[in-house]
Amino acid sequence: MEEVKLLGVWPSPYSYRVIWALELKGVKYEYVKEDLANKSDLLLRYNPVHQKVPVLVHNEKPIAESTVILEYIEETWPHNPLLPTDPHERAFARFWIKFLDDKSPTLVGLYLTVGEEQEKATKEVRELLKIIEEQGLGEKKYFGGDKIGLADLVFGFIPVWLGVLEESAGVKVTKPDDFPRLQVWIENFRENPVIKANLPDPHQLLAHSKQKREVLLASKIA
């Protein structure tokens, strides 16, 4: 009876957040690979407003915007909760989810810039990581508290994509001793069995990232 489809794109952190949420809750779904250069009729029908992925389709009803999808998943399949029960802690999780998404231009700026601009972007990302570690993570094991939650899935950008962006862009934002608590969180996140089983291949991701950067920088200069 239950039919769940996820329209996504392979390297996208936004698609992966949703995959992780579904997998953590053991929800069976069909993954539909989209090609953003050639959007399917299905995508245009299910997300006419933004024409973007990810889109979750549950029993023919589409939901778009990754953070909206995450909340929908949490409410529809409440077992293995990914949000705390306390309203203040839930607000805290939502605040940090928004924080990371609002700051994505800064994170991506690292990757899309060269020279002085890139130095500036590197500095800004370091400042962000500091805020994230001190104010967001604090002394907790996960952003969600004792166990992995929606906020962790969103911050999953850091362990999985940030390193790849750095390497493709030829920068290093952090030194080995920097942000120790964040480093521990990164290890815990990557070691979670569900996350571990659902990670993009790092070599493919790096190759894709490098290629994309060349194209984007060339179009900027042109």
Next chain:
Amino acid sequence: MAMAEEEVLLFSTWPSIYGRRVEMALKLKGIEYKYIEEDLTNKSPSLLKYNPVHKKIPVLVHNGKPVAESLVILEYIDETWKNHPILPKHPYERANTRFWAKFIDEKCLPAILKACWGEDQKEREKAAEELSKLLQFLENELKGKRFFGGETIGLLDIAANTIGYWLGVFEEAAGVSELLTREKFPRLFNWANEWLTCKCHQGKSTS
């Protein structure tokens, strides 16, 4: 429902549309709160303590615990005070509400700013055209409903407050009146008029 120990503070500024969203929700639910006007050129130690990350308003402080970001605050209010719910019950309708609230913040508000205060005529006209397309989505969303929330004001109606003020008060806003007319958006204009009559507004003028 309010207990003697319940303390609700709202740090905001008078012109802030984000602050007004929070006030609408608090008033709708009949929650007593203390309003603290911030001077953003001289931020109070309290604001810096309660919102160290952004140092912005609005911030709701409930029994000493702060919540920041207007839409996050609205969800918090709805989860904490269950009377006059502002989010629907069903997960799909809740997702729909959240989708459109995000749409307003990420697409409509920037377009409104550019349409009104863009650097030149060309930029303003382009933004007004864009806004017209965006508002068409909201116009469709209102089909058959008095408010976005149905019969009563809900989270999306609150999130659309800028549109409510704007269409309700400035039916002939300079430079955009040709694109945003009652003829083109009958449901939105009706909605704005209904929305303005809600007792949950401050009663101050919205110049």
